[in-house]
Amino acid sequence: MDHDQVNILLVDDQPAKLLAYEVILKDLGENLVIASSGREALEVLLKTEIAVILVDVCMPELDGFELAAMIREHPRFQKTAMIFISAIQVSDIDRLRGYEMGAVDYVPVPVVPEVLRAKIKVFAELYRKTRELERLNHELEDRVRARTAELERSTAKLRESEQRRSMAIAAGKMGSWDWDWISGDWMWDEGQYRIFGVSPEDFEVTPANVQALLHPDDVDQLRKAIAEFNKGTRAYETEFRIVRPDGEVRWCVGTAAATTDESGRVVRVSGVTVDITERKxxxxxxxxxxxxxxxxxxxxxxxxxxxxxxxxxxxxxxxxxxxxxxxxxxxxxxxxxxxxxxxxxxxxxxxxxxxxxxxxxxxxxxxxxxxxxxxxxxxxxxxxxxxxxxxxxxxxxxxxxxxxxxxxxxxxxxxxxxxxxxxxxxxxxxxxxxxxxxxxxxxxxxxxxxxxxxxxxxxxxxxxxxxxxxxxxxxxxxxxxxxxxxxxxxxxxxx
Structure with missing residues (x-):
């Protein structure tokens, strides 16, 4: 064994299916933990560090969606990878509900062993690397504390940027942005450019250029948001449409939060844009x-x-x-x-x-x-x-x-x-x-x-x-x- 085992929790009310999952996953060399109900799964989570949860959507008493919601409410498990298994054809709305509850993937029945093993292996490796990264981060933080305050600010800014980029990439149809309220400078990540149908090489991010891409009937939303932040609002969310350069209209939902200085003046506004066209x-x-x-x-x-x-x-x-x-x-x-x-x-x-x-x-x-x-x-x-x-x-x-x-x-x-x-x-x-x-x-x-x-x-x-x-x-x-x-x-x- 060239790596430490991680715990994989298998949740299903049918013993035969649990046995099938054990047979499929045993070659991964990980520690498989069994739970025959949602209640039993919660008890296991409170006692054991779990890397990946494989859960059946349809279970009596407490189904997969309800279990996922309860798991996500606990701070310890907010980043635990959950994969749903569904024996029925799920709709786009059900998939969206699953992702909102914290699922990272769906596996349809009948289960393809190679596909299930590949998915579990990816998240198990990600869990190990995350733990290794956390240990390295602790060591790095100890060294960074000894450095100058300017280096600490640069490191914090880089970490914030990386977090925004990772969030946008993980969500698939998300983009993040940052607006310096004082200088007027904008920062868009790759996802933001993709949503608006433009490229960093050909598009300069300015208030005027951004407004030109908004649907004429939704331009007032931008003006209203700016007015709300000037009045002291710290967070704002709205749905709006954009018109890409090729003429395609896309629906988006935007969430923005303001950062203020010691006097309470807005100095920066950061946000996330999500393409919800398919949902619409x-x-x-x-x-x-x-x-x-x-x-x-x-x-x-x-x-x-x-x-x-x-x-x-x-x-x-x-x-x-x-x-x-x-x-x-x-x-x-x-x-x-x-x-x-x-x-x-x-x-x-x-x-x-x-x-x-x-x-x-x-x-x-x-x-x-x-x-x-x-x-x-x-x-x-x-x-x-x-x-x-x-x-x-x-x-x-x-x-x-x-x-x-x-x-x-x-x-x-x-x-x-x-x-x-x-x-x-x-x-x-x-x-x-x-x-x-x-x-x-x-x-x-x-x-x-x-x-x-x-x-x-x-x-x-x-x-x-x-x-x-x-x-x-x-x-x-x-x-x-x-x-x-x-x-x-x-x-x-x-x-």
């Missing part, structure tokens, strides 16, 4: 998704409400079956659209979904090209097909084993033509009046999609022809656009 974009995507979900839910509920209100039946059981069938048809098409992120649905997939409840063998023949339907068209056509299948299974060709059904479709000049031809079933008679299903089918195809639905009640079987425009404006108004106009058509269809 994630928030915008989340808000957009929430609005889309709300819109789709309202439309679906409006249609479901119309189905429930307008369905007619002589018996309760028949009524329940009819309502459930129509709502299930709506749910099936929603599932198909969700799988495509509401980009559309294949016509053949809609037909297959409606066929699924029936065991019809070779009674049905399908023929037609692949046709991609817009969301609103898909929803309306799915309900229409449901009505046709339901009526055929009750009264038409699909109600007997001898019955046959042929469905074929074609597209010409953005017009979908679908033919439904039944044969071999019970003798067909032209109905004296149209039921709700037929009337709602006509209303949805003709009024909502601007198409046509024709019925030929032949004695040998129903012949139905549907013509649906594929580019009708009402069918392209957005995801989930089956609005209350459709419900109104059903209302009129119900008579």
């Amino acid at each position: 974009r994630a928030e915008e995507r989340q808000n957009l998704l929430a609005r889309e979900v709300d819109h789709r839910a309202k439309n679906a509920l409006a249609l479901a409400q119309s189905i429930v209100r307008l369905t007619r039946a002589d018996e309760v059981k028949a009524y329940v079956n009819a309502v459930e069938g129509r709502i299930n048809a709506l749910a099936r098409v929603h599932t198909i659209l969700s799988l495509s992120s509401w980009q559309g649905a294949e016509l053949s997939r809609l037909i297959d979904e409606e066929l699924a409840p029936y065991s019809l063998g070779d009674q049905i023949k399908l023929a037609g090209p692949e046709v991609q339907l817009l969301p609103a068209t898909a929803q309306t056509l799915a309900l229409a097909l449901h009505e046709l299948f339901t009526n055929s299974a009750k009264y038409g060709a699909l109600s007997t084993r001898s019955g046959r059904l042929a469905i074929d479709w074609q597209v010409d000049a953005e017009l979908l033509t679908l033919s439904w031809e039944e044969s071999g079933g019970p003798l067909v008679k032209t109905p004296k009046s149209r039921g709700f299903g037929t009337r709602s089918l006509l209303a949805s195809i003709e009024s909502q999609l601007g198409g046509q639905a024709r019925f030929d009640w032949r004695a040998e079987g129903l012949l139905c022809r549907l013509e649906v425009p594929l580019t009708r404006k009402t069918a392209t108004t957005g995801p989930g656009k089956f609005d209350t106009a459709g419900a109104a058509e059903l209302q009129r269809a119900s008579g």
Whole structure:
């Protein structure tokens, strides 16, 4: 062993996973300490010097996030490296939460042994080097104290600069800066230049040049900060936008703190800038998704409400079956659209979904090209097909084993033509009046999609022809656009 062992704490509520981590990490030659819960881990930390903590995010009683927060509250463990293991797909928000709690890295499950060993080895070596550096620093400080006061001030300034640089580099998207309030001189580190999209060679850091990179609507934030420091404020934080020289707009959060002289006058302002553009974009995507979900839910509920209100039946059981069938048809098409992120649905997939409840063998023949339907068209056509299948299974060709059904479709000049031809079933008679299903089918195809639905009640079987425009404006108004106009058509269809 060419180095002193360091302690690595493994925290997981599942013994099998702890054993797996021990097997993976034993070749590192470090001392592995086991804890089967967050409480047990805290007890170990109070008694043992730990270099690296490997902790499962999902644990009962005290999960990884809560454990990390409690560890960071203790001064002894504020710099202890923590690596989270997660068996689920974590979102950007969860990752950000983990890093805020003090995690230095994430390891997904299944764990790749080589990757886990490499990460643990890096932080174990960093821990050893940090301890060695601390010992060397103590010796150096003893020698520095004997030197002149000017050398001590130079050393302190160098240490402060190094701390700012290390903090910015460690955070990845951070930059630090320093402003001499008296002379007006600025100091930016590498991270600050990177955030603003400029280089030290081509950009002179002056108040005027910095202001030129701020978004016009956020320039007042800089003026407000200066005014606050002149009033005696010692710390200030704000969100603002910058416009890089290439035109890209980035969101940042800036934190600044003032240093004063003995008289209380501000002599220096130092701060940190963090690029939060990705977080802002994630928030915008989340808000957009929430609005889309709300819109789709309202439309679906409006249609479901119309189905429930307008369905007619002589018996309760028949009524329940009819309502459930129509709502299930709506749910099936929603599932198909969700799988495509509401980009559309294949016509053949809609037909297959409606066929699924029936065991019809070779009674049905399908023929037609692949046709991609817009969301609103898909929803309306799915309900229409449901009505046709339901009526055929009750009264038409699909109600007997001898019955046959042929469905074929074609597209010409953005017009979908679908033919439904039944044969071999019970003798067909032209109905004296149209039921709700037929009337709602006509209303949805003709009024909502601007198409046509024709019925030929032949004695040998129903012949139905549907013509649906594929580019009708009402069918392209957005995801989930089956609005209350459709419900109104059903209302009129119900008579």
